[in-house]
Amino acid sequence: MKALCWEGVNSLAVRDVPEPRIQNRQDIVVKVRLSATCGSDLHLVGGYIPFMQRGDVLGHEFLGDVVEVGSEVRNHKVGDRVVVCSFVSCGRCWYCRQGLYSCCDNGNTNPAITESMWGFAPGGVYGYSHALGGFAGSHADYVRVPYADQGAFTVPDGISDERAVFASDAAPTGWTGAELGEVRPGDVVAVWGAGGVGQMAARAAMLLGAERVVVIDRYDYRLRQVEQVIGAEALNYERTDIGSELLERTGGRGPDVCIEAVGMEAHSASRAQYLYDQVKQQLRLQTERPSALREAIHHCRKGGTVFALGVFAALSDKFPMGAVMNKGLTLRGAQQHGQRFIPRILAGMASGEIVTEHLATHVLPLSEGPRGYELFKDKKDDCVRAVFRPGG
Amino acid sequence: MIRRGVGAAAAAAGTAGALVGRAVRGDGPAGRSGARDRWHAVTVNLPPAEVGTAPPGPLAALGDSVAVRIEPAPGGKGTELHARLTGGPNAPAEQERALRAALREAKQRLETGEVLEPTRPGSTEPTPLNAPLRLVTAHGREEGRL
Ligand SMILES: NC(=O)c1ccc[n+]([C@@H]2O[C@H](COP(=O)([O-])OP(=O)(O)OC[C@H]3O[C@@H](n4cnc5c(N)ncnc54)[C@H](O)[C@@H]3O)[C@@H](O)[C@H]2O)c1
Ligand SMILES: [Zn+2]
Ligand SMILES: [Zn+2]
Numbered sequence: 001m002k003a004l005c006w007e008g009v010n011s012l013a014v015r016d017v018p019e020p021r022i023q024n025r026q027d028i029v030v031k032v033r034l035s036a037t038c039g040s041d042l043h044l045v046g047g048y049i050p051f052m053q054r055g056d057v058l059g060h061e062f063l064g065d066v067v068e069v070g071s072e073v074r075n076h077k078v079g080d081r082v083v084v085c086s087f088v089s090c091g092r093c094w095y096c097r098q099g100l101y102s103c104c105d106n107g108n109t110n111p112a113i114t115e116s117m118w119g120f121a122p123g124g125v126y127g128y129s130h131a132l133g134g135f136a137g138s139h140a141d142y143v144r145v146p147y148a149d150q151g152a153f154t155v156p157d158g159i160s161d162e163r164a165v166f167a168s169d170a171a172p173t174g175w176t177g178a179e180l181g182e183v184r185p186g187d188v189v190a191v192w193g194a195g196g197v198g199q200m201a202a203r204a205a206m207l208l209g210a211e212r213v214v215v216i217d218r219y220d221y222r223l224r225q226v227e228q229v230i231g232a233e234a235l236n237y238e239r240t241d242i243g244s245e246l247l248e249r250t251g252g253r254g255p256d257v258c259i260e261a262v263g264m265e266a267h268s269a270s271r272a273q274y275l276y277d278q279v280k281q282q283l284r285l286q287t288e289r290p291s292a293l294r295e296a297i298h299h300c301r302k303g304g305t306v307f308a309l310g311v312f313a314a315l316s317d318k319f320p321m322g323a324v325m326n327k328g329l330t331l332r333g334a335q336q337h338g339q340r341f342i343p344r345i346l347a348g349m350a351s352g353e354i355v356t357e358h359l360a361t362h363v364l365p366l367s368e369g370p371r372g373y374e375l376f377k378d379k380k381d382d383c384v385r386a387v388f389r390p391g392g
Numbered sequence: 393m394i395r396r397g398v399g400a401a402a403a404a405a406g407t408a409g410a411l412v413g414r415a416v417r418g419d420g421p422a423g424r425s426g427a428r429d430r431w432h433a434v435t436v437n438l439p440p441a442e443v444g445t446a447p448p449g450p451l452a453a454l455g456d457s458v459a460v461r462i463e464p465a466p467g468g469k470g471t472e473l474h475a476r477l478t479g480g481p482n483a484p485a486e487q488e489r490a491l492r493a494a495l496r497e498a499k500q501r502l503e504t505g506e507v508l509e510p511t512r513p514g515s516t517e518p519t520p521l522n523a524p525l526r527l528v529t530a531h532g533r534e535e536g537r538l
Contacts, residue, residue, distance in 0.1 A: 003515065005515060015515075017515035018513045018515065020511070023509040023511075023512065024506055024507075024508060024509055025505075025506055026504070026505075026506065051525060053516040053517070053519075053522040053525060053526065054516065054517040054519050054521075054522065055514075055515045055516045055517040056514075056515065056516055057515055072505070072506075090500075090503065090508075092437065092503045093437050093499075093503050094435065094437040094469055094470060097437060105434075105499070105503075106499070106500050106503060106504055106508060107508065109508055109509070109510040109532045109533070110510070110528070110529050110532040110533075111496070111532070111533060111536050111538075112528060112531070112532060112533070112534070112535035112536030113528060115536035115537045115538065116535075116536060116537065119537065120537075121536070124508075130525055130528070130529045133510065134510055134511060134514065134516075134529055135511050136511045136514065136515065144511065146508055146509075147504070147508075
């Protein structure tokens with residue numbers, strides 16, 4: 001079958017790879033209808049997460065039809081249209097039972113790598129490097145889905161593929177940030193990054209009762225979506241002083257919850273800081289460019305919460321620990337706990353309170369995968385997310 | 393695709409792979425050090441009555457080379473499975489690898505009924521650059537801090 005593979009740093013190709021099969025009794029095989037690009041892939045494509053091997057299949061946000069079912073799968077049958085959480089989680093270990101699905105003890109078949117890097121291993125992810133299990137990704141005709149009763153969710157009729165596909169990753173990630181960041185009714189929430197993740201975090205914060213939600217980015221086409229589709233406020237950091245604006249919009253208090261949805265390749269309004277971070281990152285003196293995280297920490301109100309949704313790999317330089325400590329902040333981060341939020345998100349998609357199809361600005365055949373990533377990476381042609389249609 | 397910085401990133405990726413390979417195999421600064429006969433432990437998310445008192449299959453299969461201790465975990469966190477090599481501090485490294493894998497597999501079998509398989513056959517193409525990483529993934533559950 002055809003799949004979009006990582007060939008090396010900044011090099012992708014569509015090639016023939018073996019078709020997946022049922023390997024565990026709790027697996028299903030899904031014929032992919034749609035598979036989306038995600039900001040997390042950019043960190044892999046750019047070589048910032050150095051655990052990819054040539055030929056690895058990318059893609060972790062997907063929806064498709066069940067074509068094969070393992071003998072112990074109870075919730076799915078051939079023909080079901082399912083959306084699959086990007087995390088491979090068992091649903092039965094202590095972490096899964098606490099709702100911390102991405103921290104699953106059993107979902108990563110290579111726990112040694114992340115145990116050595118981070119102390120303990122999180123669960124697995126499709127198409128997300130050998131550090132997270134090395135599972136073949138979804139930018140392919142077919143994909144194997146382990147722990148299918150936990151990770152795959154039947155999509156109710158009436159929700160389009162283009163909407164439902166984002167229940168896999170972008171929407172539950174946003175939900176993870178807003179809910180674990182403990183957004184309360186009446187809160188003012190600031191979100192850094194107006195990509196799929198930032199937009200979904202903003203929407204989740206609104207649905208959890210936030211009084212005001214402000215999203216910060218530099219791309220006007222993304223900020224327009226924030227205002228027109230999500231219904232949040234937008235700030236362009238290249239044209240506004242974010243600090244003064246946030247003070248003004250919060251009566252001098254600062255946002256109650258600051259959600260960082262940018263990650264390790266952040267841009268910076270300060271050219272000097274950007275160059276500093278870029279050089280140190282390329283020399284591997286730090287693995288991240290954490291400028292949005294620094295800002296979120298700086299602008300958060302005293303006693304507020306900063307939530308890191310953006311992906312970071314290892315070590316951040318110039319981390320403002322003084323602000324965290326002296327302002328009494330709660331700093332939290334997580335990979336998404338989708339299994340916990342996807343049923344709620346699908347209900348919201350069905351009722352129309354969660355809208356996502358605008359994120360799929362470029363729906364392309366899988367054969368155009370490399371071009372799709374180019375558009376997405378370089379934010380060309382007003383791309384928010386390229387989404388691939390295998391066989392299409 | 394942006395070409396800027398590709399060379400540096402690629403070189404760094406290779407180095408990082410090698411470093412991690414060393415750390416994960418326990419012969420580098422980030423790896424574990426110490427005698428091979430320490431206790432290794434996992435916690436199974438099941439009450440002690442469901443785990444039982446006999447060593448679970450994967451550990452039992454290692455026979456006399458391991459000693460096993462089973463205890464309730466505090467705070468309702470399940471049951472702790474502890475295991476150590478009986479061959480003393482200089483027991484062969486392969487025995488310690490087998491012990492780690494057996495502990496992880498015992499936990500998975502008890503919690504989920506089976507052991508999760510990595511993608512096979514994969515689509516990875518072997519290259520000199522990814523050799524260290526392939527070495528690590530070939531022994532996915534045998535290494536780490538456990
Ligand atoms: N926690 C999780 O489980 C999870 C899941 C999916 C994605 N992610 C991560 O979330 C992040 C965003 O993903 P995405 O798909 O939305 O990516 P994206 O590339 O589409 O969007 C990132 C946005 O951040 C903006 N940005 C860059 N620097 C900024 C700065 N200093 N201030 C404000 N905005 C800035 C960019 O202009 C861009 O619009 C990535 O790091 C991704 O890896 C995490
Ligand atoms: Zn993602
Ligand atoms: Zn689990």
